[in-house]
Amino acid sequence: MLLDHFDYEKLLVPLNLFYDLHTGGPRRPIFHDVAATRPELLELDRNFSAIREEVLNVLPERASIPRYHELDAMQTYISGTVDKDRDWKVFPLNLMGVKPKGFADRCPRTVAILDTIPGLFEAFFSILEGGKSIPAHEGPYRGYLRYHLGLVVPEENPPSIRLKDQVYTWKEGESILFDDSWDHEVYNSCTQDRVILIVDIRRPMPQPFDAVNRAAQAIMKPIYGGQIARKLATMTPPATDGDAPAMAEEKQTDDKEKASEELAKKLPDQADPVQEWGQREATGKAPATAGHSAHGDKKPDAPE
Structure with a gap:
């Protein structure tokens, strides 16, 4: 145009x-x-x-x-x-x-x-x-x-x-x-x-x-x-919210499989590592925001 x-x-x-x-x-x-x-x-x-x-x-x-x-x-x-x-x-x-x-x-x-x-x-x-x-x-x-x-x-x-x-x-x-x-x-x-x-x-x-x-x-x-x-x-936008859970679930499955294989190599005589891994709860670290907060109505000192 x-x-x-x-x-x-x-x-x-x-x-x-x-x-x-x-x-x-x-x-x-x-x-x-x-x-x-x-x-x-x-x-x-x-x-x-x-x-x-x-x-x-x-x-x-x-x-x-x-x-x-x-x-x-x-x-x-x-x-x-x-x-x-x-x-x-x-x-x-x-x-x-x-x-x-x-x-x-x-x-x-x-x-x-x-x-x-x-x-x-x-x-x-x-x-x-x-x-x-x-x-x-x-x-x-x-x-x-x-x-x-x-x-x-x-x-x-x-x-x-x-x-x-x-x-x-x-x-x-x-x-x-x-x-x-x-x-x-x-x-x-x-x-x-x-x-x-x-x-x-x-x-x-x-x-x-x-x-x-x-x-x-x-x-x-x-x-x-x-x-x-x-x-x-003309551009491909980022993954939608609907795609994100699927991507996360796929990654989590891959991580579990890799961890299971490693456990199987280290502990060949122990219980099924896949079953053991499945009993664990996945943990994640949230982005740290402690110590930082929006100042609301208070304006920070402007540079002089």
């Missing part, structure tokens, strides 16, 4: 200059207080544990989760040029009102909360592989603010983001709201994955700026949202 080859960012340059009459242009703030600016986002903070559980359930199928530049070719520079042997993957939840089938339905609780937030541009889980950094760049549009909620953050040598002249290190259960049209980059030398929820939400502005911003969002919906939705339609 023609829209697939349209560079929508060309529309944004004059809009940004117009918004700067309100935002302050080069004097506009980097960080914004979540509670004071967009308090609706705090519902995500309060549901940190449920959101984290949903993303942990889809991470085992990460092979079918697209890399950012596979989903949006305009992100090739920041996603596919630095640390090429490492991945920056995105799990889309809402793209200009489009909820990608096979993705959004895997995280019903998260999507339900997002549905209550007005002015949503897009929302996705950002999965950054250990050792994958993101080069310096600027977001294309000043009509939205970007929200981050830390979901899985390595305790040892956690990655951080530089925004203009300030640096923030992600923490599980902690959120920030910022203007990503400022120059920013991600430093990441850890060995484990970092997972956050990213939400782009309409920037609160008085009239006539807000009316123009709403109109621009309506125009971008079929251009950007539709383009990404068509790209997703």
